[in-house]
Amino acid sequence: MTTRRSEFFNGIKAELPILLGTIPFGLIYGVSARSFGLPPALAQAMSVIIFAGSAQFVVIQLLNASVPAGVILLTACVINLRHALYSASVAPHLKQRGLFWRLLLPYLLTDEAYAVAIIHYQQPGKSPLKHWYFLGAGLILWLTWQIGTAAGLLLGAHIPASWSLDFTLPLTFIAIVIPALKTRADAMAAGAAGLIALLVARLPFNSGLLVATFIGIALGLLIESRSKNRKSANRQTAQAHDQATAPGASQPPTQEPANAESALVPGEQKEAQQ
Amino acid sequence: MITWLLILAIGVATYAIRLSFVTIFGKREIPAFVLRVLRFVPMAVLSAIIWPQLFLVNNTLDISTTSPRWLAGIIAGLIAWRTRNVLLTIGVGMAALWILQWVLK
Numbered sequence: 001m002t003t004r005r006s007e008f009f010n011g012i013k014a015e016l017p018i019l020l021g022t023i024p025f026g027l028i029y030g031v032s033a034r035s036f037g038l039p040p041a042l043a044q045a046m047s048v049i050i051f052a053g054s055a056q057f058v059v060i061q062l063l064n065a066s067v068p069a070g071v072i073l074l075t076a077c078v079i080n081l082r083h084a085l086y087s088a089s090v091a092p093h094l095k096q097r098g099l100f101w102r103l104l105l106p107y108l109l110t111d112e113a114y115a116v117a118i119i120h121y122q123q124p125g126k127s128p129l130k131h132w133y134f135l136g137a138g139l140i141l142w143l144t145w146q147i148g149t150a151a152g153l154l155l156g157a158h159i160p161a162s163w164s165l166d167f168t169l170p171l172t173f174i175a176i177v178i179p180a181l182k183t184r185a186d187a188m189a190a191g192a193a194g195l196i197a198l199l200v201a202r203l204p205f206n207s208g209l210l211v212a213t214f215i216g217i218a219l220g221l222l223i224e225s226r227s228k229n230r231k232s233a234n235r236q237t238a239q240a241h242d243q244a245t246a247p248g249a250s251q252p253p254t255q256e257p258a259n260a261e262s263a264l265v266p267g268e269q270k271e272a273q274q
Numbered sequence: 275m276i277t278w279l280l281i282l283a284i285g286v287a288t289y290a291i292r293l294s295f296v297t298i299f300g301k302r303e304i305p306a307f308v309l310r311v312l313r314f315v316p317m318a319v320l321s322a323i324i325w326p327q328l329f330l331v332n333n334t335l336d337i338s339t340t341s342p343r344w345l346a347g348i349i350a351g352l353i354a355w356r357t358r359n360v361l362l363t364i365g366v367g368m369a370a371l372w373i374l375q376w377v378l379k
Contacts, residue, residue, distance in 0.1 A: 020361055042281065045278075049281055049285030050281065050284050050288055051285075052288055054320065055284070055288065059281075059284065069276060069277075072284070073283055076287065076288070077284075077287050077288075078319055080287070080291050081291060081312065081315045082312065083288070083291045084291050084292075084294050084295065085309070085312040085313065085315070085316075086292070087293065087294045088294075088295040088309065090296060091295040094296050102297045103293070103297065106289065106292040106293045106297065109292040109296075164368075164371055164372070164375070167327075167343060167346070167367070167368060168364055168368065169327065170323070170324045170327040170328055170347060171363060171364045171367040171368065172364060173323060173324050174347065174351050174354050174363060175359075175364055176360070177317050178354035178355050178363075179354060179355075179358040180316065181317060186314070186317055189314045189317055189321075190318060190320075190321040191321070192318075193319070193321040193325075194322060195325065197326050198326060198329055198330060201330055202333055208322075209319070212318070212322035213318045214318075216314065216317075216319075216322065217311060217314040217318050220314040220318065221310060221314065
């Protein structure tokens with residue numbers, strides 16, 4: 001029997017494995033903020049006000065490099081634009097909820113909370129209490145991120161630079177991006193954005209990041225539309241094949257490039273395949 | 275002060291992005307093209323953040339042994355590709371960097 005309470009605690013439970021990655025991430029964020037000489041109150045406030053790890057990491061780097069505020073704002077927006085995808089994906093599930101929930105849950109809509117909540121929403125069963133599950137997952141992640149930040153800020157001065165802990169930033173992103181590359185267009189978009197970022201690194205105000213991102217997206221779209229045209233001829237036979245071989249489950253989800261729920265979520269596909 | 279205002283602005287913008295389709299745009303259908311563009315955003319932007327951290331030192335390409343970050347990054351990339359495991363990727367990548375720094379010193 002599902003109650004608000006059981007949904008809430010099940011959400012927390014589902015989020016626990018992800019927290020193992022969130023704790024060091026928050027810790028390193030706090031340590032890096034400290035090493036850049038940022039006021040601890042500001043670094044902690046960022047974790048509450050922005051609550052988006054990757055954007056926060058980049059923002060403190062740009063602050064450290066004295067990049068103009070407008071450029072930092074634009075860069076942070078581009079980095080967080082992916083959350084619009086998650087917003088679109090959970091929107092149908094929150095339609096019936098009141099304004100309170102539709103204001104609260106988006107605040108908690110991070111990569112990590114989305115990954116867990118959307119799997120629960122997609123499971124069969126029309127429980128009207130699944131937003132409590134989302135809340136449990138989102139709140140425990142929020143709490144962990146705040147504690148991780150605070151711990152990093154406290155420990156900051158005691159962790160020597162020779163440990164190279166700042167390297168966990170690219171490592172975390174590698175761990176998020178690479179499993180998300182499912183098609184050739186994905187790989188080309190990511191590869192092009194990375195290569196261009198190297199070429200334009202000297203552009204003023206760190207604008208190379210934006211240039212590289214836009215070129216990567218454009219190339220991805222181009223390759224996707226080309227391969228779509230080529231594949232559309234074969235599509236009908238492929239669909240017939242799918243129906244013949246996979247009447248139940250255990251078939252990897254077919255690639256739908258325009259599907260909001262095939263988002264950048266490392267854990268999701270694994271779960272879906274079970 | 276300007277930094278605090280900046281943080282606030284980023285926070286408001288981030289919240290607005292997360293609210294977008296849940297609350298702001300309400301019941302409107304999301305155009306397929308918008309979703310197609312959005313799907314490429316995370317991998318493009320994160321990749322543009324990763325590569326310079328691995329291959330550039332002071333904004334100059336450095337793939338020598340004095341800066342083994344690019345090598346540790348490639349090892350981590352292979353682990354991520356084979357295992358899809360976040361913790362393992364970060365753990366092995368970090369260990370690879372420490373070992374390389376120690377060996378190549």
